[in-house]
Amino acid sequence: MSALPVASGHSRALVIRNLVKEYRPGQPVLRDISLTVSEPGIVAIIGPSGTGKSTLIRCINRLVDPTSGSIVLGGTDLAKLQGEALRQARRRLGMVFQEYNLVERLTVIENVLCGRLGYVPVWRAWTRRFPEADIARAFSLLDSVGLTEFATRRADQLSGGQRQRVGIARAVMQDPDLVLADEPTSSLDPKTSVEIMELLAKVGRERDIPVLVNIHNVALAKRYALRIIGMSKGLVVYDGPPGGLQDTHLAEIYGGEGWME
């Protein structure tokens, strides 16, 4: 599969310009990141721990506030939004978490419906009277992630892989223009990791949206990503197709060479 041309125009592109994040003044975690992501499918961000991959992802949906720079999606600068406008924008950004972040004591179907909380009024959330169309969609999403039988189970009764499927279904339930995934496979075994990456790739393909994935596993990244972004010390040091990623690049990203043997 090859990267599609930017057919849907610039309105859907994510354009990050000169993004800087300092948790403590003078110690930037992200220094001057500029990226444009508009092609559907998985875009993998690789890099050593502590290099700012998670911070980058979290700046995009503003779970972390950037220090400076702009993050433009569909013509709006996310970095400048506050309050209601920020909530409106977040609805269009699905997020998948390393530790799934499900509400453990709620059922699977309720967790999936949580993806609609940005759209439905509070009284519907309180009484659990979600619109019938939403409920029907939640069921069909559960079908597509293979959890049909689990709809009324409590989330804390599921295995890690099953929970992550629920997490993905919840993100898709938002009807997003972009999916962010923060280390979605780091808490899972190798086989389940592959299944989850498969599922994320399918989401990108079927919904024709970019899926931005932080990932530690270089082999998995190469296998599923259409584009790889290598980060080191808060900067982008590689940006290109997985085929172009050489050992010299990896050495630059992770430092040293001994680990590659």
Place this chain on the structure above:
Amino acid sequence: MSAPPLATGSLRARAFPPNWPLRIGAALFLIYVGYAARILDIRWERFVQGLDNGAKFLGRMFPPNVAADKMQLLLSGMLESLQIAIIATAAGVLLALPLGLFAARNLMPLPVTIAARGVIALCRTFHPVIVAILFVKAVGFGALAGVMALVIATLGFIAKLIAEAIEEMSMKPIEALRAAGAPFLSVVTMGVVPQVLPRFIGFAAYQLDSNLRNSALVGLVGGGGIGATLFTAFQRFDYDFVLTIIIAIIVTVMAGEVLSAFMRRIYQDEAPSGIVVESPAGRLWRRFTPLERGLRLAFWSLAALALGWSLQTIEVIPEFLYDAPEQTADLFARMWPIDWSYFGKTVGEALVETLHTATLGTILAILLATPVALMCARNVSPSPWVNAIGRFILVATRSIHTLVWALLFVAVFGPGALAGVMAVAVHSIGFTGKFLSEAIEEAKAGPIEALRAAGASRLSVLLKGFWPQVKPAFLAVSLFRWDINVRESAVLGLVGAGGLGVALQASMDNLYWDQVGLVLLVIFVVVVVTEIVTTTIRSRVI
């Protein structure tokens, strides 16, 4: 921690060198007990004489009075107490929900939490009896004052626990819901509520039976309910009727505990998982099965009916209610400027008496509670009969409030701190014994079995097997109870059992509100300092 083995002159290392810090500590402890007893004028003769009185007193209590007119009084008193408890719990819990949320530091901005925590601290500082006294002055005698006092107590207790429960929940799902663009109230509804609901239901159920107990208390100072009936019976020396009332209170509180345990079982066990319904439009999900829906409807209807009945029948004089804010403001205005000179005359001495009463009472409570705790612990006393007797003692002592115990002991030992110490000690048996027996039951069986297998005597098993395991819990419970007992001791004087309450009562009787202001201020400072002291010790030692 070991001292040099000089005493024997031997150079051999000793497996168990004498623990000098412990010995010195024990000696100091005994010296303190003797000293405090002297200050409080607790003497053996008085105690023996009191036992003699006690026998006469018990003689006058039996048999309990069940005459028809008395039963009528009892019923109307109990019903009013029940109404007070229901209204206070409903209103208090309802108000505590937002207050607890505002106080949670992981959801709210700092200034909001500081303000909310201030309100909570204020509600918790003063004993419900003191709050009841102030409300009686503001809105007049009767159930309304009692309700208002218990609302304040419920508010402080529940809001604090809700805030703690929210602060201990996982923030991960909250982050996810925020990332999905959920508005704040939806985050609370689907992220916070499911996580804190089980604990919240536990608190609310506990608070209902706690308010049932406390409604007997506020009546002593004019807040209506069975407490008023009890106080009148005391004043008329109708001791046989006193016993009837006490038995009725114990039975009601026990019934309340059974009910709240039942409520916890229904609501706490499993979150509902709902059902999937096939419809022409596709699959639909309903949160409750028809049976669950029916049960919930029944529960809420019953709760609404109980509340409606309580609100309808409780005696409230509307004029008093409208007047309340003005009267309260007037009350505080009259307390200013505070009469500082009262401290040297009376309050300083009363303060010392209160602190000693709390400390001696706690020590005595531990001595009395330990054997009861051993009776209750199934891994120490295998006999279910012994367990049941132990449990009954715990519930019975706990059901009767310290102040009611104080009334009884004042009748037995005469006015003064001796009655106060006894009241504090006996009421604390329930609380201390319950936690101790739980700690004993949680002790690991391995070391116990090893000692038994080695042929250790029962006492050795207790000392060397259980004690080391139970020690931390023992210290924590003792400290916690002492903290509570300081608050309780401050009000015992209202019924003549010594301490700050005597000064409070005296200045109120004389309508010297500037002196009342001083006593309230002193109680406030003592409670705050006690809380700081126990929190510090807890974080350092335990």
